[in-house]
Amino acid sequence: MEVSFNLIAQQLVTGLALGSIYVLIGVGLSLVFGLLTVVNFAHGAFFMVGAYIGVLVYARTGNFWLCMLVVPIASAALGMLAERFLIRPLYGRGIDYPLLLTFGLAYVLMDLVRMGFGVQGEQMETPELLQGAVDIGIGMFPLYRLFLIGVTAFVLLALWLLLEKTRFGLIVRAGARDPLVLRTLGINMSTIWLTIFGAGTAIAGLAGLLAAPMRGVSPEMGVPVLVEAFVITVVGGMGSLGGAVVAGLLVGVVVSFTTLFQPEFADFSMFALMAIMLIVRPNGLFGRKGLMA
Structure with missing residues (x-):
């Protein structure tokens, strides 16, 4: 196959577009793990x-922009309910407890969707x-x-x-290092954790909405996504937001070019x-030692 500069450039942009979904998936997971040390198996x-x-929402209104507003808010609300009533009682009991709980929660959500929408799946068209x-x-590219x-x-x-330029972000970063000190200063860390977990699930929900026109929608669609999310967090470094961004784009580009030259190995490549x-780097690109301890 003859490979031109334009083909390489188009494939690179394709990889960045694919990587954008991976970035959103990985950032949502890394945000929760890096700041709450909760391995969220319900992320998918x-x-x-x-x-x-x-x-x-799209079927009822035909307004994709309204979906862009409603989906993150609804996903955040669901995540905050899960954090408040299911995960919060398990803080301090070891990393395994919330892991197992969110693993079960994932199957509960999957079965609820099956009961509400059926098992056939749905199709969401790209907005006009x-x-x-x-x-x-370098050529034509899908808008x-x-x-x-x-x-x-x-x-x-x-x-x-939010995290680098606001007082809230300063509290979040300080709380990730030493929440006990912040509690002694009168700061309610429970509210901070609730907000962060909600932000992580909001980003996951937004990623699901954006991926729907390309991947289709089914109750099982979160299973491969969870695997992809953990690949990204391992490559980027557990709990590192910057690592999740770099790893998501890197994985997207690797999968894109593998698809070009050896499509049968596309999934294997990641x-x-x-x-x-x-x-080479057991802690990932930007991970730090001892986070899982």
Whole structure:
């Protein structure tokens, strides 16, 4: 196969668009783990729930932009309920307890969706405004995938500003290092943890909505996503938001180019990348030692 510069450039942009979904998936998981040290095995289920909420709202209103508003809010509310009444009582009992609880919660959410929507799955079409392709200088490229890149960049910028430039972000970063000190200063860490868990599930739900037109919607769609999320967090480093961003884009590009040259190895390529990372850098690109202890 003859490989031109334009083909390589298009495949790179394709990888960045695919990586944008991976970034949102990984950032949501890393946000919760890095600041709460909770391994959220229900992360893929929140991704799936976000997609179904989007399908429901879009079917009723035909307004994709309304979906973009409703899905993160609804996903955050569901996540905050789970944190408040299910996960919070398990803090301080070891990392295994919330892991097992969220594992069970994922199956509960999956079965609830099956009962409410059936097992056949749903299809969500790309919004009319975002259909078609545009010339990006190296050839025509789907507009919706460029939209994915833009939305991901906006979410990351908003998250960075929140965590790095606000008093809330300062409290969050301090609380991740020593919550006991903040409690002695009269700061309610329970509210901080509730908000962070809600933010993580909001990002997961938004990722589900954005992925729905490309991947389709089914009760089981969160299962492979959970695997992908952990690949990204391992490659980037457990709990590292910056690592999740770099790893998500890297995995997207690797899968994209593998699809171009050896499509049968596309899924395998991300696991090969993870295996290499575990051998070369066991803590990931930006991970730190002792986080799982």
